[in-house]
Amino acid sequence: MERLTAVLAGTPVDTNMGLELLRRAGLPAAGFPVAEDPRAQTAFQLLPPADKQAQTELVLRLAMKGGCARALVYCNSMSAAVDFPALSRQLGLPIVTPMDVYREAAGAxxxxAVIAANAQGLAGIERALLEKNPKLDLYGACLLPAVLSVEAGEPPEELVERHHLAELAAWFQSCGAQTLILGCTHFPYFKAALAARTSLPLLDPDEELVRLVKEL
Known part of the structure; x- marks a missing residue:
């Protein structure tokens, strides 16, 4: 029987997106949102480190008690704000985060360019990339309003238009960016709509996250 995977994410919306990602791959999973909405998730990420670690540990212990043998953190900014490698060692629980994907991709x-939900996520992605490729030139932007639009169910084409994402991608491309990293797990929601408006390749970590979970 396939092991159960805990999906930790910032809100119920991206938790469900992570669950659907694993279910499409045939991986049974259970969801554990850490906050009720994106603003509450940002507030959580600004807590003192010890408080964030303690709260996240409680969630992971709950997941393990429910039969989860591994975890996927389906939230970029939370992956950056919490020391998941330390929690993995402490609990003996294998944990995959989007940062693992970015480290693998950095050398290419x-x-x-990176778009993230908030500065916590942007800083974490920058750290993961530059640890592996110190010579990388990086451009970035924080787009919490776009995350709120995803949570509200705004049609992807309207979201891309209203938040000027095609224009932002064009600016990144004019600066010489070779890829645009979708640095928030909400952003695959509008990936197709944005791809139709830009020739800049989009790096979506979803497929690699599934591979890493399977390899645990």
């Missing part, structure tokens, strides 16, 4: 680019 000389210049890259």
């Amino acid at each position: 680019y000389r210049r890259a």
Whole structure:
């Protein structure tokens, strides 16, 4: 029988997106949102480190008690704000986060652009990329309003238009970016709509996250 995977994410919306990602791959999973909405998740990420670690540990212990043998953190900014490698060692629980994907991809680019939900996520992605490729030139932007639009169910085409994402991608491309990293697990929601408006390749970590979970 396939092991149960805990999906930790910032809100119920991206938790369900992570669950659906694993279910499409035939991986049974259970969801554990850490906050009720994106603003509450950002507030959680600004807590003192010890408080964030303690709260996340409680959630992971609950998941393990429910039969989960591994975890996927389906939230970029939470992956950056919490020390998941330490929790993995402490609990003996294998944990995959989007940062694992970015580290693997870092060496493929000389210049890259990142859009993230908030500065916590942007800083974490920058750290993961530059640890592996210190010579990488990086451009970035924080787009919490776009996350709120995803949570509200705004049609992807309207979201891309209203938040000027095609124009932002064009600016990144004019700076020489070779890829645009979708640095928030909400952003695959509008990936197709944005891809139709830009020739800049989009790096979506979803497929690699599934591979890493399977390899645990």
